[in-house]
Amino acid sequence: MLKFIAKRLLWMIPSLFAVSFLAFVLIQLPPGDYVTTYIATLAASNEIVDQNTAASLRERFGLGDPLMIQYFKWIWGILSRGDFGISFEWQQPVSGLIWERMALTLVLAVASLIATWAIALPIGVYSAVRKYSIGDYMFTAFSFFGLSVPSFLLALVLMYVAAVQFGQNVGGLFSPEYETASWSIAKMFDLMTHLWLPVIILAVSSTASLIRVMRANMLDELPKPYVTTARAKGLSEFRLLIKYPMRIALNPFISTIAWLLPNLISGSVVVAIVLNLPTAAPLLLQALMAQDMYLAGAFVLLICALTLIGSLISDILLALVDPRIRLE
C-alpha cells in the first residue's frame, strides 16, 4: 500500500511540471504582452507612452527574456519563495491576491462534491432496487435533464426566479457587511447561508451522471448469487443492501472522483462568473482578458494542481477499498 502511494506521489511531480509549463505557455500565447495592452488602454484615454517607458516597463517585468528563461524564473520563484510574480494590473504580488480566492474555490468544490455524493448515492441505489418504478423513471428523467442543462443557464434561471419572484439578490458568497470583514464565526455562518445555491447548481449536473453510474453498478451486483444467499439466510433487505452489493458498487463510484473533481472545478468557473462569487474564476477571467499573465498563470496552475491532487486522492481511496488495484 505504501509503495503504491509512493509511486503515485512520484508521478505527481512530472504531472505538476507539465501542468505548470502548460499554464505558462497558455498565458504566453496571446500576441503582444501586458505592456502592449497597457499602452493600448492609455492610448484610448489620449495618453501617449513613449518607447523608452515601454522598454523600461518590459525590463521591469522581465518580459524581454526568452520564453524558457521567463518560465524558469517564474517556477523558481514559486518553488523557492512561494512567489508567483507580480500582477501587472493590480500592482501587487500575485500571492496576496490568490490564496483566499483559491481557498473559497476549494470550499465550493468540496461542498459540491459532498452534496453530489449525498444526493446521487441514495437515489442511485433506490433506482436500481426499484427498477422501472415511477420513482426510477422520475429520477432517470431528472438525470437526463440535469445532464442537458448548462450550469450557467441554471444559475441564470435561479437568479432570475430569486430576483423576480422573491426580490432577492442571490449573487456572491457573503452579505455586503461581511465582504471585507476578517474571518469569524459569524462570517463562516454567513458563507454557509450563501454557499448552498452555487453548491446545488454545481451538484445538479454531476449528480445526474453519478446516479446513472451508481444505478448501473447496483444493477450489475443485485442478481448475483451472494445477494440471494444473504437473503435466504434471513438478512433484512436494508442491511443486505448496505453490507454487500453497495460496497462493491461503490468501487467504480469512488473512481469517478478522478473526473468529478476536475468537472466540478471547471464547472464552477462559469457558475462563479455568473453569480459573481469571490472565487478564483472571475479574477481569472479578468486576468486573461487583460493579459495579466502572472496572475492568470498562478490561477491556471493552482486549479490544475488542485484537480491533480483530487485524482491522487481518488486513486488512493480506490486502492484502499479495492485490493486488486494496489497489487497490480
Place this chain on the structure above:
Amino acid sequence: MVDISAVNIQPDRAAVASQWQLIWWAFKRHRLAMIALFVTIAMYIVALVPGFFAINDPVLQNARTTFHPPQRVHLIDTTNGLSIGLHYYPLKLTRDPQTLATIYTEDTSRKIPIRLFGRGYEYSVLGLFDTNIHLIATTDPSRPLFLFGADRLGRDVYSRVVQGAQISLSIGLVGVFISLLLGVVLGGISGYYGGRIDFVLQRVIDFVLSLPTIPIWLAMAAALPQGWPATVQYMMITIILSLTGWAQLARVVRGRFLSLRTEEFVAAARLDGVSEGRIIFRHMLPSFSSHIIASVTLAVPAMILAETSLSFLGLGLQPPTISWGVLLREAQNIRSIATAPWLFMSGAAVVIAVMALNLLGDGLRDAADPYNK
C-alpha cells in the same frame, strides 16, 4: 448469442440479419431514443437551412420593437363568422397611466394572415443559391411576427435561435470529428501495439483527462485575436475544444483494441498472413464502429455545451456571429432577463438539443452490441 425473443423478430430473419440490422432492431425498442432520433434529425435539418425556417431577418435591427414580447399564432377566427387559417394580431403599445409601465395588447382589429411557403427576406441556401421562400411568412412585413419576442435591439429572437442552430450544432459535429481523428489514431496505436508506446500514451491521456477543461479553454480562447474573421474563429474554437475532447475517445478506442487483439478472428486473420493495416481496418474497426458511433454521439452534446459556455463568457464566438452561446450573452444580466424572460429561449434550444443527443447516444450505446444481450 442473439436473444431473439428480446428483439422480437422471427428467428430465421435474425439468423441472417447483418450486425447493423440487429443494432437497428435493438435501437427501435428504445422508445425515448427513437423520439430523440427524430428530434435530432429535425434539428439538423433546421441547422442545414435555417433561413427557410426563420421568419424575419435575424440581423435586422428595429428600434421600434425593442423587447417586443412574443406573439401568439391563432388558427380560428370568429370575429366575422367562422374562418380557419393561421393568423396573428399586431401588438399595440400602451402605457399604464400611473406607473408608465409598458403594456402590450393584441390589436384584434388588424388580422394578419400567415402564409406557408410565402416570401420574405433573401437568404442563401448553403451558399449555393439565394431564395426568399420561407416556411412561415407574414403577409404584412411592416408588422412582423415575433414568435419568441424581440431582443434589446429589436431583433427577432425566434429567427436568431433558428439561425444559431447552424453554428451551435455544427460546431459539435466538427469538433467531435477532429477529436475522433486524434482519438482513433492515438488510441488505436496505443491499444494495438501496447508495450511502451501504450504506457506513454496512457500517461498523456490520463494527464489530459485530469485537466479542468474550462480554465484551459478560457486561457486558449483568450489567446485568439479578437479581429479574426468569423470562419477562422469558428475553426479555432472547434480545435480548442477538440484538444481536450480526444482523450475520452482515445480511451474508448484503446480499450476496444485491447480486448479485440486476443479475439480468435483477429488471430485467424493474422495466421492467414493478412497485413496489419487490413487487420485493423477490415477486421477490427468494423466490429467496434457501433461503439465508436455511440461514444461520438455522447461527445457531441458535451461540445455544444462547451461552445455555449465559452461564447457566453465572451471568449468563444463573437457577435455578429450567431450561435446559442452568443445569444445567451444577451441574457447575461439580471435586468434584461427581468424585462425580457424570452431571451432564455436560446437556452431552451440548448437544453433540448443536448438532451436529445444524450438520449440518442444512450440508446445507441445500449443497442451497439446486439450480440451481448
